[in-house]
Amino acid sequence: MHNHIRSLRKAQQLTQAELAEAMGVSRNTINSIEVGRYVPSLPLALRLARFFGKPVEEVFDDSTP
Numbered sequence: 001m002h003n004h005i006r007s008l009r010k011a012q013q014l015t016q017a018e019l020a021e022a023m024g025v026s027r028n029t030i031n032s033i034e035v036g037r038y039v040p041s042l043p044l045a046l047r048l049a050r051f052f053g054k055p056v057e058e059v060f061d062d063s064t065p
Helices: 005-011 016-023 027-034 042-052
Strands: none
Touching: 005 016, 005 027, 016 027, 016 042
């Protein structure tokens, strides 16, 4: 599943560690989400979307390019 976490995080000048702390997860979890190795749980996906002020559909894209 493609996502826009990295670009949203960088736009707010956050490190992976800072975002991880805000989400209550490890930096490694954020890294894994950003590179597509891990699809977050629904609650985490919703928290990420709310954190960035975006609908979850704008943060995560399940369509194939």
